[in-house]
Amino acid sequence: MGTISNALGLLDHFSESQPEIGLADLRKLSGHDKATTYRYLTELVAFGMLEQDPGSKRYRLGPAVLRLANIRESVFPLRSAIQAITDRLSEATSETAHISLLQGLVLSPLAKKESPRHAARVSLSLSEMLPLHATASGLAIIAFSREDLLERAIKSPLKKYTAFTTTDAERLRADIAKTVARGFGMSDQGYEEEVFGIAVPFFDQAGHATGTAAVASPTSRMSDELAAIIKRALIVAARAITETRGGTIPEHLEEAWRRSGF
Known part of the structure; x- marks a missing residue:
């Protein structure tokens, strides 16, 4: 990474839970020496x-x-339109919905709406960066992006978040192949225990996958019936977001959805 990338990379360590950080902590988080960090x-x-x-x-x-x-x-303008789509996605599924944009080798949440019906629901911070290898959103974006994204993801450290996180390169390749075939990224407790996620990508006018729409539910509530409801709602959301970005859903993804019964 170059000097500019390293400097800007320090910004990624700030979040709602960590809004202020001292020099010593930033040095540890970034891995740079004290003089360079300063x-x-x-x-x-x-x-x-x-x-x-x-x-x-x-x-x-x-x-x-x-x-x-x-x-x-x-x-x-993107945020207001995306928030409206997120709200509809949450209402349609009664679960927590979130929309994220690809940012390097992570996904940056842009909008969220927590479950409007259930007290036991998944929570997400908009300042939280989502890893590609451990989330349904990450699998969805890798599966329908250029192949180099998968190779770059595999070369980066595959951090273990739970006992179910995929940290083996070959297993990750297999997970991506399944995602391509069914048209949905799916993660059972890969990033957070007791959370099941389903996600789909959306596209810009150049045909590039630039982000994902996702729904997260407690594993105790997930069922075949709920999964089907979520997948239908995600397809609607992906088409709506893609349209706002002047794009179209690629035919190979539409075909994968049809093979999956949607």
């Missing part, structure tokens, strides 16, 4: 991507992040 932080502060609390000396996201996000949403 140099990156100084540059990010200079450009407004980060700011430093004068009292605690800890770093937090800066005003430039908000300015750029506002520009992106103003010029290419």
Whole structure:
């Protein structure tokens, strides 16, 4: 990775649960030495991507992040349309729905709607980065992206999140092959225990898979009947999001859905 990539990579460590981070912790999280980490932080502060609390000396996201996000949403409005689709997906399935965008080798949640009906439901933070190898969304995006995404994912560390996480490269290839055949990414407790996820990709006008629509349910509630309801609703959502992005669903994915009975 280059200098710019390494510097910007520090931003990925900030989240709702960790909004401020000190130099020592950022050094450990990033794996860089102290001098290098400090140099990156100084540059990010200079450009407004980060700011430093004068009292605690800890770093937090800066005003430039908000300015750029506002520009992106103003010029290419996406969030409001995606949120409406997410809400409908959650209502149709009575489960937690979320939409994520591909960002390097992770998925970044853009919108979510937790189950409107059940007290026992899956929760998700919008600041949470979703790994490709351990989630239904990750399997879906790899399966219908260019082959190099799978190879890059396999070369990266396959972290074990639960006892059910796939960390073997050949098993991951097999999981992707199944996803291609059925048209749905499916993960049974791969990222979080007692959570079952189902996901599908959506596409831009160039035909690239750029993100996923997903539904997560407690494993105790998952059944063949619920899975069928979720899959039908996901297809509707994927088509709607793809349309908002000026794209079309590839015929090979439509065919996979038909083979799966949808």
